[in-house]
Amino acid sequence: MKTQGKECPHIAALDADPAVLEYIRRILADRFRVTTFTSALELNRSLSDSPTPDLLLMDWHVTEDDAEENALGLLAKTRALKSSLPIVMLACSAELKEVVAATRMGAADVILKPFNKTDIDLAVEQCLKTSGKPKSDDEVTEIPLDENTFFVRSSKRMREIESQCTLVARADIPVLILGESGTGKEVAALLIHKMSARSQRGFLKVNCAAMPADLLESELFGYEQGAFTGAVKSKPGKFEICNNGTILLDEIGELPPALQAKLLQVLQDGSFSRLGSRTSVKVDVRVIAATNIDIKAAIAKKTFREDLFYRLNGFTVRMPPLRDRTEEIPVLSQHFMRKVAAKYECDPLPISPALMQALTLYSWPGNLRELENTIKRYLVLGNEQAIMDELSPLKSTEFAALHSEQPNGRANLKKLVRNLKGNAEAVAIAQSLEDKGWNRKAAANDLQISYKALLYKIKQYNLTPPRKRPDWIEPASSFDQAQGV
Ligand SMILES: Nc1ncnc2c1ncn2[C@@H]1O[C@H](COP(=O)(O)OP(=O)(O)OP(=O)(O)O)[C@@H](O)[C@H]1O
Numbered sequence: 001m002k003t004q005g006k007e008c009p010h011i012a013a014l015d016a017d018p019a020v021l022e023y024i025r026r027i028l029a030d031r032f033r034v035t036t037f038t039s040a041l042e043l044n045r046s047l048s049d050s051p052t053p054d055l056l057l058m059d060w061h062v063t064e065d066d067a068e069e070n071a072l073g074l075l076a077k078t079r080a081l082k083s084s085l086p087i088v089m090l091a092c093s094a095e096l097k098e099v100v101a102a103t104r105m106g107a108a109d110v111i112l113k114p115f116n117k118t119d120i121d122l123a124v125e126q127c128l129k130t131s132g133k134p135k136s137d138d139e140v141t142e143i144p145l146d147e148n149t150f151f152v153r154s155s156k157r158m159r160e161i162e163s164q165c166t167l168v169a170r171a172d173i174p175v176l177i178l179g180e181s182g183t184g185k186e187v188a189a190l191l192i193h194k195m196s197a198r199s200q201r202g203f204l205k206v207n208c209a210a211m212p213a214d215l216l217e218s219e220l221f222g223y224e225q226g227a228f229t230g231a232v233k234s235k236p237g238k239f240e241i242c243n244n245g246t247i248l249l250d251e252i253g254e255l256p257p258a259l260q261a262k263l264l265q266v267l268q269d270g271s272f273s274r275l276g277s278r279t280s281v282k283v284d285v286r287v288i289a290a291t292n293i294d295i296k297a298a299i300a301k302k303t304f305r306e307d308l309f310y311r312l313n314g315f316t317v318r319m320p321p322l323r324d325r326t327e328e329i330p331v332l333s334q335h336f337m338r339k340v341a342a343k344y345e346c347d348p349l350p351i352s353p354a355l356m357q358a359l360t361l362y363s364w365p366g367n368l369r370e371l372e373n374t375i376k377r378y379l380v381l382g383n384e385q386a387i388m389d390e391l392s393p394l395k396s397t398e399f400a401a402l403h404s405e406q407p408n409g410r411a412n413l414k415k416l417v418r419n420l421k422g423n424a425e426a427v428a429i430a431q432s433l434e435d436k437g438w439n440r441k442a443a444a445n446d447l448q449i450s451y452k453a454l455l456y457k458i459k460q461y462n463l464t465p466p467r468k469r470p471d472w473i474e475p476a477s478s479f480d481q482a483q484g485v
């Protein structure tokens with residue numbers, strides 16, 4: 001064991017290879033106290049006998065004298081011994097299983113070998129920043145991504161998404177982001193880019209559904225002079241412009257078949273040729289793809305290549321619809337109000353409890369984009385009642401009554417109870433209908449009311465079926481999903 005340095009954060013590193021440890025020590029020793037171990041036995045002894053370090057960098061592959069231990073076993077043991085110690089795994093490849101397993105066992109991060117100074121610096125800084133102050137699930141996180149875009153979250157589901165994005169950012173593998181329209185796929189892609197070692201380089205988005213195949217090909221891959229009528233001089237495509245950066249291929253499900261083959265080539269070896277050129281260009285671009293279509297169905301229909309899907313699907317991030325994270329609606333509403341007010345250079349409007357309740361009860365088929373637009377409309381119109389009328393499954397007057405107060409300042413108890421009952425009834429009916437896939441007979445059975453009564457109540461509360469949810473949006477364990485669809 002070698003120790004070096006002054007009194008500053010203490011970082012321990014375990015790796016069988018002394019050269020790797022020496023490299024880590026050289027990177028960190030000017031800012032941290034670094035302790036290195038070449039065997040797990042040595043590390044365990046030190047963890048039992050000495051003060052806990054602030055961070056542990058731990059190689060995936062353990063030495064021979066630890067043959068009975070595999071990396072996961074060692075990780076589990078170390079976590080059990082020192083539960084608050086953040087552990088960053090050093091893994092040899094981008095093998096997803098390892099990354100997933102390690103994070104499931106509580107690793108704070110994973111760095112892929114061979115790593116460089118930036119990889120280590122980024123991981124260490126990030127872990128030390130967040131260690132010691134574990135984030136609760138509902139704690140609000142607001143990460144600025146660019147001038148107008150923030151990643152805001154305040155739920156367990158989105159905390160998982162944030163962790164996945166942070167993790168996969170470092171792995172530098174293709175990422176597929178799935179989710180309904182407006183759930184924040186582009187925001188997630190930007191978050192991955194910002195957290196990655198490519199953050200100082202470009203981030204470009206190309207909408208694969210926005211133009212015809214020819215145009216899209218020249219947009220993505222560029223063209224040589226004379227490649228087609230009007231190509232008066234050669235032009236690089238987005239892949240070349242974005243070299244060393246990240247490209248987001250939005251609506252990837254719409255990519256025409258010929259371009260699917262060309263993209264597959266880029267993902268395989270980073271090479272392609274411009275339109276009208278015989279020589280190939282090589283680039284290093286991280287590809288993030290996003291779609292709101294059911295990609296499995298597209299593969300079954302043979303409109304999307306299965307081999308391309310597996311290439312793109314290095315890791316899958318599934319954005320939950322807003323109706324599955326309604327606890328975030330207050331935070332997001334306030335965020336959008338501040339954002340929109342700043343854009344229009346006006347004061348934000350207050351969101352009353354009645355309006356907030358209407359916002360929270362609405363089903364948001366258009367997800368965060370629809371919420372943002374609703375807040376924008378409210379700011380422009382300044383008419384809370386109009387917005388509540390648009391949203392409410394109950395009559396807006398009932399919402400108002402719910403919050404109306406008597407002259408003596410006390411709530412009207414009878415009205416309050418009546419409205420709360422109606423409110424709870426509407427929510428229960430909506431939930432049952434959703435559970436039963438809007439099969440009204442099954443829902444009536446479930447609710448133990450007559451079919452006729454159910455139809456009446458659907459009308460009374462103005463309940464409407466949400467847009468069909470593709471079957472890939474199953475709320476399953478996020479990291480299980482990462483293993484492929
Ligand atoms: N976590 C978030 N925090 C703050 N704003 C968000 C978040 N997610 C999405 N938004 C905002 O919601 C709007 C929609 O997000 P985004 O464009 O990323 O969705 P999308 O899933 O790509 O939508 P589409 O499928 O229509 O392309 C944007 O204005 C974005 O800034």
Ligand SMILES: [Mg+2]
Nearest residue numbers: 185186250290
């Ligand atoms: Mg998008």
